[in-house]
Amino acid sequence: MTEEPTDKPSEPEKPIEPAKPAEAAKVAEAAKPAEAAKPADAAKPAAAAKPADAAKPAAAAKPAEPPAPPAVGPSGQFLKEHGITTVPLPDSTGCETVEIDGSNLASALRLLRSSSEIALDFLLTVSGVDSQDTFDSVYHLQSFSNKNELVIKVRIKKSDVPEGKLPNVPSIANFWQTANWHERETYDLVGIRYNGHPYLRRILNTWDWDGHPLRRDYKQPVDALNDKNPHSMR
Numbered sequence: 001m002t003e004e005p006t007d008k009p010s011e012p013e014k015p016i017e018p019a020k021p022a023e024a025a026k027v028a029e030a031a032k033p034a035e036a037a038k039p040a041d042a043a044k045p046a047a048a049a050k051p052a053d054a055a056k057p058a059a060a061a062k063p064a065e066p067p068a069p070p071a072v073g074p075s076g077q078f079l080k081e082h083g084i085t086t087v088p089l090p091d092s093t094g095c096e097t098v099e100i101d102g103s104n105l106a107s108a109l110r111l112l113r114s115s116s117e118i119a120l121d122f123l124l125t126v127s128g129v130d131s132q133d134t135f136d137s138v139y140h141l142q143s144f145s146n147k148n149e150l151v152i153k154v155r156i157k158k159s160d161v162p163e164g165k166l167p168n169v170p171s172i173a174n175f176w177q178t179a180n181w182h183e184r185e186t187y188d189l190v191g192i193r194y195n196g197h198p199y200l201r202r203i204l205n206t207w208d209w210d211g212h213p214l215r216r217d218y219k220q221p222v223d224a225l226n227d228k229n230p231h232s233m234r
Contacts, residue, residue, distance in 0.1 A: 187200055
């Protein structure tokens with residue numbers, strides 16, 4: 001008997017079907033290299049900064065209006081009614097302040113003290129100030145009865161004081177005893193001479209002291225306490 005061959009002839013290979021268009025697109029998409037990350041708008045040119053309205057002219061600043069002159073207070077009005085001229089000054093101490101001529105000082109103080117309406121019967125202090133252009137003798141008055149207050153200033157222009165001389169103001173020490181030592185202190189420290197004072201001598205410094213320590217141009221003399229000596233007390 002003839003034996004049949006055991007090996008069957010191999011079947012012919014099937015041809016590979018071409019990929020469908022949709023699938024081919026997927027394969028091609030997967031084969032593409034990953035796109036590089038886009039820079040964060042680095043390539044875009046920066047927008048040019050707008051000039052800050054440089055072309056617009058700045059509005060002209062309005063000149064400051066001068067302050068209104070101080071109003072006349074009750075004491076100034078009272079003196080005016082009695083024929084004494086005063087100049088109201090800006091209030092710097094919480095009470096009415098006026099300037100008066102030295103020739104009217106004694107008359108004004110008598111009126112203010114004796115008047116039952118104003119009753120400025122307490123002279124608190126007399127002091128002196130070396131201002132920029134004037135020497136000022138300053139009087140602070142108060143009332144025991146109605147609590148009124150008033151500051152009077154007698155101003156002497158520096159241009160009216162001869163070189164080497166002191167400004168002169170009438171003394172009220174014989175009229176108001178409180179003024180006696182206060183005028184001596186002002187004379188000693190500021191260099192205002194009070195005409196008619198019964199005993200106008202220095203009161204804080206020695207009688208032979210040179211100069212007036214509260215003057216703007218005062219120069220401290222050298223002594224053992226301020227000569228920069230390392231063994232001194234200062």
